[in-house]
Structures are given as C-alpha cells and as structure tokens.
Amino acid sequence: MGRQRVPGGPHGPRQGAGGGRPVPGAHAGVHPVADVVVVGAGIVGVSTGFNLARLGAGKIVVLEREGVAAQASRLSAGLVRTHYSNAPEARLALAGLKWFENWAELVGGEVPFWRTGLLNPVAREDHDKLRRNVAMLQAVGVETELIGPEEMVELEPAIHAKEDDLAAYEPRSGYADPGATTHAVAGAARRLGVEIAEGVEVTRILVEGDRVTGVETPARRVAAPAVVLANGAWSVPLARAVGVEIPIESVGVRLAFVRRPPDLRPGWGGHAVVLDRAHGAYTRPEGADHSLLGLSGARVPLTAPDRYDSEARPDAEFEQLARSQLALRFPSFAEAPVVAHRSGPIDITPDLCAIIDRVQPEGLYLAVGMSGSGFKKGPAIGQCVAEMVLHGESRTVPIPEFRLSRFAENDLIRGDVYSGPFNLVH
Ligand SMILES: Cc1cc2nc3c(=O)[nH]c(=O)nc-3n(C[C@H](O)[C@H](O)[C@H](O)COP(=O)(O)OP(=O)(O)OC[C@H]3O[C@@H](n4cnc5c(N)ncnc54)[C@H](O)[C@@H]3O)c2cc1C
Known part of the structure; x- marks a missing residue:
C-alpha cells in the first residue's frame, strides 16, 4: 500500500493554476460557424471540447465568459476519489481516475496528480x-x-x-491541482484545433422551430447545430429561456x-x-x-x-x-x-448528482449540476458528452441515471449515504 507521486506543477496554497482572466477583445475572432459550441471552459467544458475533437466532431468552439478554469475548476479541492455511495457516480469517478492515471497517453504531457x-x-x-x-x-x-x-x-x-x-x-486515489489540470486539457484541446474563446459570454441559445441553431454573444452569433451547456449554475437562465428548467x-x-x-x-x-x-x-x-x-x-x-x-x-x-x-x-x-x-x-441538484443529458430543443446537451464533485469526473464526463453528441449515447459509461427527467419522475440517484455532522454528501 505504498504511495506514488506523479509529478506535476507546484502551486502555493493561495490559489491553483490558471487565473481565469478574460482576454479583452478575444471574441472578435470567434469563428461564426461551428459543428458544436460548448458553453464554459471549466473542467467539464474543456474536456467535452477535447473529446469531441479526439472523436473527429469537426469545428468545435468553446466559449468562456472569463478565462479557462475561472470558477469551480480553479477553486476546487481537487480530490480524485472513487468512493461513492451509489454505483452510477462510482462508475463515472472510476472512468475519471483512469484519465488521471493515463494522462500522457490520453491527453499528453504530465499530469499534476498525486x-x-x-x-x-x-x-x-x-x-x-x-x-x-x-x-x-x-x-x-x-x-x-x-x-x-x-x-x-x-x-x-x-x-x-x-x-x-x-x-x-x-x-x-489522491488529488490533482484543479486549475493546472483544466489548463492542461484546454491546451490539448487547442492542439487538436478546438477554438477556446475567453472573455466571450453566451447570452442566448438560438432556436428555430424545435432545433438549436447556435448561440448569441455580445459581439456576434455563432451558428451550430449542437450546443453543450457546461457552465454550472450559470446554465439555469440560458436553459430557462428556451423552455428547459434545470433544478440547480x-x-x-x-x-x-x-x-x-x-x-x-x-x-x-x-x-x-x-x-x-x-x-x-x-x-x-x-x-x-x-x-x-x-x-x-x-x-x-x-x-x-x-x-x-x-x-x-x-x-x-x-x-x-x-x-x-x-x-x-x-x-x-x-x-x-x-x-x-x-x-x-x-x-x-436535488440528489447531489450531475445532469448529463440531451434535451429538447433538439441539439441541446446538458453537462451541469456537478454538485461539488465534478472535478475528478470531468474528463470522463467530457468523454461521455462527446459520445452522446456524436453517437447519440455515451459508450464509455452508461449515463441514463443522470438524465434531467429523473427529477420530474421522482427517480433520483440514491445511495447508502453516511450520517455525519453536516449535510449529506455521496
Ligand atoms: C471549494 C470547492 C471544493 C471542491 N472539491 C472538489 C473535490 O475535491 N473533488 C471534485 O471532484 N470536485 C470538487 N469540487 C467540485 C468541482 O470543482 C466542480 O464540480 C467542477 O470544477 C465543475 O466544473 P464545471 O466545468 O462544471 O464548472 P466551472 O469550473 O465552474 O466552469 C463553468 C464555466 O462556465 C463559465 N460560464 C458561465 N456562464 C457562462 C456563459 N454564459 N458564457 C460563457 N461561459 C460561461 C464560467 O465562467 C466558468 O468558467 C469542489 C468545488 C469547490 C468550489
């Protein structure tokens, strides 16, 4: 039961890597047409962009209102564990762990994982x-x-x-530097041709009939038949405006x-x-x-x-x-x-588990509501979402339990949750 240190970049206790600073004027160059637009460049958004590119999904644009790893994915504790009290999350966490363990092969470069x-x-x-x-x-x-x-x-x-x-x-299990990890995935995505535009806020999802047609930003519209919301709690008003209620x-x-x-x-x-x-x-x-x-x-x-x-x-x-x-x-x-x-x-979310789903209008995908444990699973969730966009379903890990409709169906993800002095956590 020895320990292994897998080298990574050192960061002081006050902050992880990445600043999350917007790049002024960067939006002017955003490509106006994409095959998939991803909203948010936290670990979930950049992993989705990276995996879409790996699978050959065409022109991928990730739009981020601040900078890569500006929010939870920089501020996270970065624990990488597989102990969960329900099987669906454990499967995702195990799939996530494999990314950290095989970083050089799957992403390239060194992983900041201890x-x-x-x-x-x-x-x-x-x-x-x-x-x-x-x-x-x-x-x-x-x-x-x-x-x-x-x-x-x-x-x-x-x-x-x-x-x-x-x-x-x-x-x-162990931990990783969350900001450095997110930046590493973003770098790998960019090397595969993904456009990650920082300082670009998505203000509206565009819909014609029952189909998504793109997104609106302050500077321009980006046309795309598929839009992935990977922007945490900020997804709620965007989704609500197109008739999708996300309980976050x-x-x-x-x-x-x-x-x-x-x-x-x-x-x-x-x-x-x-x-x-x-x-x-x-x-x-x-x-x-x-x-x-x-x-x-x-x-x-x-x-x-x-x-x-x-x-x-x-x-x-x-x-x-x-x-x-x-x-x-x-x-x-x-x-x-x-x-x-x-x-x-x-x-x-109400059951403290993520929402990973394709919903109506056609072409809208959700990867939100990570409920405080999305860092470790982020690379695997990105893989699942990319497969869902390209193949209609996730092939890496079954994810039907994470569908949005479970809340209306009262079919929540439940586990043998431990008692403890604070709120419940899986
Ligand atoms: C203190 C703390 C400790 C944690 N500890 C752990 C842990 O030990 N292990 C673990 O696995 N998880 C942990 N988590 C949870 C984990 O960090 C998150 O679940 C994960 O980082 C979420 O990633 P994300 O990509 O969904 O969201 P985020 O990293 O928040 O990224 C969302 C991005 O979307 C952008 N955005 C928002 N709105 C828009 C818009 N309209 N247009 C464009 N961009 C937009 C934001 O600027 C942001 O950069 C912790 C979280 C916190 C805060």
Whole structure:
C-alpha cells in the first residue's frame, strides 16, 4: 500500500493554476460557424471540447465568459476519489481516475496528480453501510478494501483510530491541482484545433422551430447545430429561456490551508487524502508543507453563483471548526496555523448528482449540476458528452441515471449515504 507521486506543477496554497482572466477583445475572432459550441471552459467544458475533437466532431468552439478554469475548476479541492455511495457516480469517478492515471497517453504531457491513497473512515453506526458500499464499489471495478485501526495507523501514523474503527482504503486515489489540470486539457484541446474563446459570454441559445441553431454573444452569433451547456449554475437562465428548467441551486464551499503539523510527513504526497465521514472533515496535502482542510457537505446558500466571495467567505469560525473536526482524527491539526483560505461555487441538484443529458430543443446537451464533485469526473464526463453528441449515447459509461427527467419522475440517484455532522454528501 505504498504511495506514488506523479509529478506535476507546484502551486502555493493561495490559489491553483490558471487565473481565469478574460482576454479583452478575444471574441472578435470567434469563428461564426461551428459543428458544436460548448458553453464554459471549466473542467467539464474543456474536456467535452477535447473529446469531441479526439472523436473527429469537426469545428468545435468553446466559449468562456472569463478565462479557462475561472470558477469551480480553479477553486476546487481537487480530490480524485472513487468512493461513492451509489454505483452510477462510482462508475463515472472510476472512468475519471483512469484519465488521471493515463494522462500522457490520453491527453499528453504530465499530469499534476498525486496518488496518495484515500482513507474513508465512517462512524460506528455506518459500518454496515460502509461494508455494503465497499462491496458495491468492488463490483463496479473500484480497487478498495475495508481496513481496521491498525492498518489505518500503519498508513498514517499521526491518525487517531479507536479499536472498533473501520475505513475504506483506496490505493489509487489522491488529488490533482484543479486549475493546472483544466489548463492542461484546454491546451490539448487547442492542439487538436478546438477554438477556446475567453472573455466571450453566451447570452442566448438560438432556436428555430424545435432545433438549436447556435448561440448569441455580445459581439456576434455563432451558428451550430449542437450546443453543450457546461457552465454550472450559470446554465439555469440560458436553459430557462428556451423552455428547459434545470433544478440547480448555488452554494458556496469553503477551504482552509494550514501549516502541516510536524507529526505528518512533509511533501506533496506526504499524507493520504482522508475523507473522515464520522466527523465530516477532509484533508489532503497542499504543497510540501501545508495541508488543505474542508468540511464535507458544509455549504452556504448563495443568492447568485458569483457571490461566493462575499456570501461564503471563510471566517475564523469556519477555520476553527474545520481544524477541530479534523483534529478528532488527526489531533495535531487542532493548533495548526491557518495560512490561507478560499471559497468557491458549487451547483447542486436535488440528489447531489450531475445532469448529463440531451434535451429538447433538439441539439441541446446538458453537462451541469456537478454538485461539488465534478472535478475528478470531468474528463470522463467530457468523454461521455462527446459520445452522446456524436453517437447519440455515451459508450464509455452508461449515463441514463443522470438524465434531467429523473427529477420530474421522482427517480433520483440514491445511495447508502453516511450520517455525519453536516449535510449529506455521496
Ligand atoms: C471549494 C470547492 C471544493 C471542491 N472539491 C472538489 C473535490 O475535491 N473533488 C471534485 O471532484 N470536485 C470538487 N469540487 C467540485 C468541482 O470543482 C466542480 O464540480 C467542477 O470544477 C465543475 O466544473 P464545471 O466545468 O462544471 O464548472 P466551472 O469550473 O465552474 O466552469 C463553468 C464555466 O462556465 C463559465 N460560464 C458561465 N456562464 C457562462 C456563459 N454564459 N458564457 C460563457 N461561459 C460561461 C464560467 O465562467 C466558468 O468558467 C469542489 C468545488 C469547490 C468550489
């Protein structure tokens, strides 16, 4: 159960790669005709563009109102895990993991992915759920096993494990730099001829009869028979204007970065990703000397998706809570000095699972509502969407469970979700 560090670009704790800055005037050169327009250049949008190009879908234009990785895909915690409480998401996460593991072959270049392993301890009352979930995950092909306190301490000597503790362990999971990953995919897409236009906001989806005919931007129209919305919660008004109601709420999620306590190993791969369901806290290394802390499912409702900095800014109370919850598993984090913090937007659906679908009007595709776990799955979701656009259905992973109509049908994606001190998270 050793660790492997897969090299990638170092980034300090205050921000990931990528700035998300618009390129003034870039829109003037946007090609006026495309085979597919993708709205949004987060991990989902650039992965969709890249996979469309790989599959030979013709002229692909990705329109981004700010810059590549301007929003959630830069601000994310970047955990790459396959532990889920439902099979549809686990399949997508496993397909996503394969991208991180085979980056050079699939995307080209180096991947900023640290395979630290993932520890997923749960509360005593959730042991049966954990056993069922591990069996379900093994059945879908996830490499995972149940481990007890001795193995937990063997993996992470600084961990506090009670004698009846039980965790799932995934040796292949870890984390990646979200901004750098998104920029890497964008670069690969551009090398395949995808036009990614930054500083270009899509203001309207154009429809004639029952078919999509393109999009409108402030400077010009781009004609296209297929439009993929990959712009998170910002998709809601665009879709509503063409009669598609997307049930997404915007919430803010906060992270703190602390100086890593001396009883944990230093290094980018210094400690495992720990997702402690019993206490609702998670951590991963950040750089060589820091660790990232978050609270699973602790979310702040936003009045608009852009307002996370003003409405969900991490405060002293959050930082103290994150440290004290994590300290129930790693006692030395209780006093770890906070060196930075940030927040970001997530787009949650009623069952906390993505919407990946083709809808009416004909030619409109949705890849939105990632519900706070779309980074790891992004490359695989892009592949599924590209296949859906080109072949009518996803061939990589079955995705009918992610259809939009499940909400009206009351056929939500449900799993053996763990109890915990905060909101539910799969
Ligand atoms: C703090 C935090 C921690 C997270 N931790 C994890 C994690 O550990 N693991 C994980 O897998 N996921 C995590 N997530 C979730 C993950 O980051 C997101 O699900 C994922 O990045 C979403 O990607 P996206 O491409 O759908 O959206 P985004 O990255 O938000 O991209 C959408 C893009 O669309 C653009 N846009 C919006 N409207 C328009 C328009 N009209 N025209 C043109 N462009 C437009 C925006 O500018 C934006 O760049 C976390 C998220 C946050 C905020």
